[in-house]
Amino acid sequence: MDTNEMLELSQEFAALGAELHGDGDNQAALHRIVELAVKHVEGCGWASITAVRGGQGYSVAASDEVAQQVDELQYRFAEGPCMAAAEDASNYLLFDIHNEQRWPQFTQAAAEQTEVRSVLAFQLAAGREVALNLYADQPGAFSSDAIDTATIFAAHASSLIALNEAEDQATNLEAALESSRTIGVALGVLMSARKVTQEQAFTLLRVASQNLHRKLRAVAAEVVETGTLPDLPAPKPAKVLELSTAVDGAEVEVSTS
Numbered sequence: 001m002d003t004n005e006m007l008e009l010s011q012e013f014a015a016l017g018a019e020l021h022g023d024g025d026n027q028a029a030l031h032r033i034v035e036l037a038v039k040h041v042e043g044c045g046w047a048s049i050t051a052v053r054g055g056q057g058y059s060v061a062a063s064d065e066v067a068q069q070v071d072e073l074q075y076r077f078a079e080g081p082c083m084a085a086a087e088d089a090s091n092y093l094l095f096d097i098h099n100e101q102r103w104p105q106f107t108q109a110a111a112e113q114t115e116v117r118s119v120l121a122f123q124l125a126a127g128r129e130v131a132l133n134l135y136a137d138q139p140g141a142f143s144s145d146a147i148d149t150a151t152i153f154a155a156h157a158s159s160l161i162a163l164n165e166a167e168d169q170a171t172n173l174e175a176a177l178e179s180s181r182t183i184g185v186a187l188g189v190l191m192s193a194r195k196v197t198q199e200q201a202f203t204l205l206r207v208a209s210q211n212l213h214r215k216l217r218a219v220a221a222e223v224v225e226t227g228t229l230p231d232l233p234a235p236k237p238a239k240v241l242e243l244s245t246a247v248d249g250a251e252v253e254v255s256t257s
Helices: 003-021 026-040 065-077 081-088 104-113 144-194 198-212 216-226
Strands: 046-053 056-062 092-094 118-123 129-136 241-247 250-256
Touching (some): 026 056, 065 104, 065 129, 198 216
Antiparallel strands (some): 046 056
16 A cells, blocks of 8 residues: 555545544444445455354445355355454454365355455454454455555454444443333332232233233333223133044044033
8 A cells, every 4th residue: 555545545534533423323434444445455355344143143334245245155154254253353364265174165155156265354353243354356365465454444443343332332221221211100100000019010011011922111101101001812712622432333522621
């Protein structure tokens, strides 16, 4: 990367940072970072960011359909350099997909179904298992200079992932607090209307939730809105067991309940 290109990249990173400190969209920034990787990392034709949760991978961002397709092959076979980088906290270079002994199911499928021939995957320093994935259409496409440039992208992507996680945690916390407030108000409504204790009111909510197959917070929200519990489904009639017996050589059906 020459001086002019380094200056251009620095300006693009600065613009990205300024946008995020304003009203920028973090998800859009993740898509932008993989697009910039394709633009500035020599040899890179496609890029994506993989996250793994519970052993299952998914793409946080992808530069295009090719990157998404290669990601999906790794998720399908639960193997590949990007999955390994995310899970093992290491960086991986797949030099030539046709001569790679690791991840045989992925490499065979990728060779047959895509143009990708080499892969560079960086583990991102984030709270969850995440990797930056760079794909190329030539074997050994990533030179030492390209890897150095990719390292810069990995550092910036790590910051974006950390911010994304912080936003997710804040959103989840806000939702949990709102749910807790709704349930608390619903308990108060039931305690007043039914003249029951808080524990008894919570039991009423829980039983309604189980019988209606609805989340507790959804039932609580209806109680807050209507002032009463929703109607429970009518009990199912007892099943009638049909028995067959023989009387004087003829079959007779006998019903019991």
